[in-house]
Amino acid sequence: MKLLNTSQKRPFINRFSGNLVIFCSDERFVQATLDFLKKDLGVETSDLVVIAGGPAFIPKQESSLIERLNLLIYAHQIKKVILISHENCGYYKHHHPNLSSETLEKLQIEDLKKSLIFLKERGLKGQAFLAYVEKDQILFKEINQE
Ligand SMILES: [Zn+2]
Known part of the structure; x- marks a missing residue:
């Protein structure tokens, strides 16, 4: 077996924070x-x-991903989940090709709210x-359940 980067050893911290973050893979x-x-x-x-699509799988109740989410919640003692969606998400555009970007954003916000309810129920x-x-900067606005 060949060891790589042996000069850059990283400590293994054997504990869980109880935090889980779910976001889209869009590298930008x-x-x-x-x-x-x-x-x-x-x-x-x-x-x-x-x-x-990040947390889009929660309101859609995609069973294989919900199963993994439940496993993490149980096995890693998750207490807090942070959900992040982003504007112009390709996942939403792909699934709703005829919706305007304003309507897509409303849908994403509704999905985040539904996901917050799902988490609260657990x-x-x-x-x-x-x-x-905005002006070549990425900003984040919080979405509340209401
Ligand atoms: Zn995306």
Whole structure:
């Protein structure tokens, strides 16, 4: 077996924070999202579910992904889930090719709200955000359940 990067050993921290973050795999938003989590929300460590459409699978109740979510919640003692969607998400455009970007954003916000309710019903803390681009900067606005 060949060992790679033996000069850059990283410590293994054998504990779970109880945080889980779910966001879209769109690479244009990934680094900003990781920075936002750490610098703005103070989330230093978390489990991640990074998948096209991010938390869209929750309101759709996609069974294989819900099963994995439930497994993480149980096995990693998840207490808090942060959901992040982003504007102009290709997943939403693909599934709703005839909707305007305004209507898509409304749908994404509704999906985040439904997801917050789903989490609350399981006794989990939830927080949801929509990432958007303004003057070449990625910003995040919080979406409340209401
Ligand atoms: Zn996306």
